[in-house]
Amino acid sequence: MSDDEISGALVEERVKALRRDAEAGGYILNPDEDFVRKLARGICINEKRYGYPSCPCRLAFGRREEDRDIICPCDYRDPDLEEFGACYCALYVSPAVAQGKAPLVPVPERRPPRSARKSMGAQAGGVKGLPLPVWRCRVCGYLCARETPPLVCPVCKASKDRFERFM
Amino acid sequence: MQMVRVSGRHRGDIRLYALSTCGWCAKTKELLNTLGVEYSYVFVDLLPQEELEGALSEVEKYNPAGSFPTLVIDGSRVIVGFREAEIREVLK
Numbered sequence: 313m314s315d316d317e318i319s320g321a322l323v324e325e326r327v328k329a330l331r332r333d334a335e336a337g338g339y340i341l342n343p344d345e346d347f348v349r350k351l352a353r354g355i356c357i358n359e360k361r362y363g364y365p366s367c368p369c370r371l372a373f374g375r376r377e378e379d380r381d382i383i384c385p386c387d388y389r390d391p392d393l394e395e396f397g398a399c400y401c402a403l404y405v406s407p408a409v410a411q412g413k414a415p416l417v418p419v420p421e422r423r424p425p426r427s428a429r430k431s432m433g434a435q436a437g438g439v440k441g442l443p444l445p446v447w448r449c450r451v452c453g454y455l456c457a458r459e460t461p462p463l464v465c466p467v468c469k470a471s472k473d474r475f476e477r478f479m
Numbered sequence: 480m481q482m483v484r485v486s487g488r489h490r491g492d493i494r495l496y497a498l499s500t501c502g503w504c505a506k507t508k509e510l511l512n513t514l515g516v517e518y519s520y521v522f523v524d525l526l527p528q529e530e531l532e533g534a535l536s537e538v539e540k541y542n543p544a545g546s547f548p549t550l551v552i553d554g555s556r557v558i559v560g561f562r563e564a565e566i567r568e569v570l571k
Contacts, residue, residue, distance in 0.1 A: 347502055354500030368500035369547065371523055371535060401502060418503070418560035421546035426539070 318356045326352040330403070337452070337468055339385075339393075340410045342402050351403045355384055369401040370423065380473055381423065387450045387474075388422040396420075439479045448478035480526065480534050482519035485512070490570050493518035496538045496549040499525050503561040504548040510563060514570050523547065 327349055334341050342348050354368025366372040367382040381387040389399040396419045397406040408414035423429075439446075447461040448454070452468035461475035482494065495511065497504035499522040511518050523534045535545050541557045542549045550558040550566065558565055 350505065351502050354502070357500050369498065369503060370501075371498060371531075371545070371547065373531065374528070418562055420560070421544040423544075423546075425543050426535070426545055 318353060318360065322356055323349060323353045326356050330355075333469065334404065339404050340407060342398075342405050342416075343410055348403060351401050367401060370421075376473070378429070381450065383471075383474070385451055385468070385470075386423075390452070392419050392422055442479060445477055446479035447475045450474050450476055480521060480530055480537070482521045484519050485517065487515045487517040490516045491553045492551075493570070494551045495520040496534075496547060496551070497522055498547045501547055506561045506563075507548040507550065507566070510561075510566055511570075514567070516570050 351368050355365045359365040362372050362374045365384050366379050367384050367386050370382045372379045392399050393406050397409040397414050400419050444457040446457045449465040451470040454467040461472050463472050538549050539545045541551050542559050
C-alpha cells in the first residue's frame with residue numbers, strides 16, 4: 313500500500329471536515345493552511361494504514377485498543393491547548409496563537425511513555441448508591457449516566473470506545 | 480534498522496528519528512537540509528512491523544517519551560521536537 317494513493321481531493325475533504333468539526337465545537341485550526349493540509353494528509357494516511365485516524369505526529373502500532381488515546385482529536389488536545397496554546401501537532405491552536413498574540417511553541421509529549429501506558433486502562437467506578445454508572449468522554453469531558461456509553465459522543469462525536477467509567 | 484544518509488557538511492554523527500506523517504518532523508528535516516549538514520534519518524512509521532518495536536526502543540534510549548522528531552548528535556546530545564534555535568545553535 314502506498315501513501316501516494318491518498319488523493320488531493322481526499323485530503324481537501326478531510327480539511328473541510330476538520331474545519332467544520334472544529335468550528336462546531338469551538339476549536340480553531342492552525343491558520344497556516346499548508347501546514348494543516350500536510351497534517352490532514354497524515355491523518356488520511358494513518359486512517360488507511362491502521363483503520364483509524366491516529367495522530368500524524370505520533371507512532372501508532374495498528375492496534376486500536378492501544379492507540380485509542382491518540383486517535384485525532386486525541387485525549388491530550390484540550391490540556392495541551394490550555395497549557396501550550398496548541399495541540400501536540402499544532403493542528404488545533406488557541407485563540408491567542410491563532411491571532412498571533414502568543415507564539416507557537418513546541419509542545420512536549422503529554423502521552424505517558426510506553427512502559428507507563430501498559431498499566432493504564434484501570435477504570436474508576438465504585439461510587440456506591442448511584443442508580444447508573446457515569447461515563448466520561450476522554451476527548452471532550454462530556455459526562456452521562458447510563459448503562460453503557462453512547463455509540464458516539466453527542467458533543468464531540470468521539471466513538472464509544474473513547475469513553476471511560478467515571479463514577 | 481536502515482537509515483537514509485544525506486550528504487553535507489560534517490558536524491558529527493547526526494541522526495534524526497522521524498515520522499513520515501508528522502509536520503514537525505518535516506520541518507526538522509527541512510532545517511537540516513537548509514543547514515547543509517550531513518545526517519542520517521529514518522521514518523519509523525514506514526518500517527516493517529517486526530522492526531517497529533526495536534526502533535522505538537532505540538528512540539526511547541535517548542528520549543524516554545518515545546516521541547518524534549528525536550535528533551541525536553554524537554550519541555549524546557538529544558533534541559526532542561522542532562526546536563529551531565537550539566538545532567541551529569548546536570549545528571552552526
